[in-house]
Amino acid sequence: MTLPVSIIMIEDDDGHARLIERNIRRSGVNNEIISFSNGTDAMKHLFGPDGSGLVQKGNALLILLDLNLPDMTGIDILRQIKENKYLKASPVVVLTTTDDSQEIKRCYELGCNVYITKPVNYENFANAIRQLGLFFSVIQVPPAAP
């Protein structure tokens, strides 16, 4: 049995969130999208009230993560996700305006699956999101570790 993949979007800029959502929808992905505009709420949702991540056990998640958040850095969230035994199998897509090679390298080292620089060029942006959507619609997100 495969659960439908939930897309968790952590993005403080409402405009960006709306654009991402629209373009994901436009590319034909109809999965549930849960969006958070700050890191604290997202962490609460991901790790549950006890912070163990048990609440997400067995859920198939795909996380879209912005690095510049008002209350914490995306890097911290990424590290915690990848260190949690229930969440570490969930693919994480880092979506940010930074195209600094050092930061990209650091994200990949921490276990991010895809790093996408938010391009201002709308066409490229939409394409990237669509491809991501296609990618997600094909891939089977592996069940989280028991």
Place this chain on the structure above:
Amino acid sequence: MTAGERRRRAVWQILLFAAGLLVLTVISAGSVYLVNKARQDSKWVVHTLEVENQINALLLEIRRAESSARGFLLTQGTDFKADHDKAVAAIIPALDRATRLIGDNPAQRDNIEKLSAAIEIRLGQFAQEMDFVRQGQPDKAAALVREAASANTTAVISTVAGAMIQEEERLFRLRSENADHSQTLAASMTGIGSGLVVVLALISIWLVRRSTRARDEAETRLRDSNLNLETTIDERTADLREANDEIQRFAYIVSHDLRSPLVNIMGFTSELEELGKDIFRRIGGLTGVPAGGPPVDVADIALDGPDKQLSEDFSEALGFIKSSIGRMDRLISAILNLTREGRREFQPEKIQTRDFIEAIVSSLAHQAAEAQAEIHIEPLPEIVSDRLALEQIFSNLIDNAIKYLKSGVPGEIRIRGRTKLGYAIFEISDNGRGIDARDHQRIFDLFRRAGTQDKPGQGIGLAHVRALVRRLGGTMSVSSELNAGSTFTITLPIAWKVSNRKPDK
């Protein structure tokens, strides 16, 4: 210590030295003179004694002659006769010696003349006495003796001789006094002079000690101020570095944060564009295009006069917005790249400049051929520097030279190099359109350009190049006239070291 003080002190030293020398000279000369004088005086004292002695000897001989004559007269003994003869024979030489000795004294000369006259008379009497005794007339001889005594010849001799001795004694006292005086003078002169020399030496020592102390103090102050200077320089350098880092961070954050809203503007503009297409498609559908058919481009939708105008205005407005956003994005990217370059750490390495420039030129060969430009590379000095930074510097400058040639004139670009005092100087000159003198500063400013704006560009290249040259420890300048080509001159240290920049955090 001030310069005047120093000069005064030096003058003092010289004066002291001169005074010491003078005192020594005076003492030496005075001593030599006084010693000579004392010797002279002693000689005169000895001379006086000698004269006195001689006169006494003369008197003694005369007495001897007299007493032996009396003895002979009384006894007619030959012993007395021989004695008398010997004494008489000694009188004349003794008188001669005395005359010679007192030759220097006119008063004594008179005396001696008187004395010798008296002695001659007496000698004559002696001879007569002897003759009378020999002829056996002792009475006559005795009478003669009495006559001599009454005529006072003997007394005259004694008186004159006494006067002479007195005179000599006077001279003796005088000369002894003179000699004493000279010696006292010499001794006191030596004493006072030595004292003066000692005083001068003491003053000298004091002066030397004072100037040594002053020098030590100055040295200490110099060392302190050097230390302070170094600390100040370090502090200022740290401040400057901090300020620079802050500017870099600021530029980075600003450009980064500016991008975020730009993503929205661009994204929703595109959304608007899509919406516009939908709206006009719907309007078109209402006016004739079959709805639900294959999607068609907005431009292809046949619209009537006012609707068409509306659609064109809408597209035009969106077009302006999109091109402005594109431009803004490029500017922000440029700032980001610049700050990133500012943070990059340089890796100095040895660069074969000529091969290096040739590689850059060959990468620009296409543009050069298009612009009909010929690029000449002259021998260039090798340097140690950051390869990537140099590549950006030279490719920017050569690219500019190709880009801003005069249209219709075959381009000629020349790259020259030389070294001077540890620096390598590179010149990139062209025969292009040139730059007006009042724009020479402006072209190095970020986002500023000069001349006819007929080529694409952001006004970043030269600002970037100058920032890189400065970070490499060099300088950059331009000399150019409008329509007469430009020459960009770059001066870089031949061996750049990492140590002249603190590694970036």
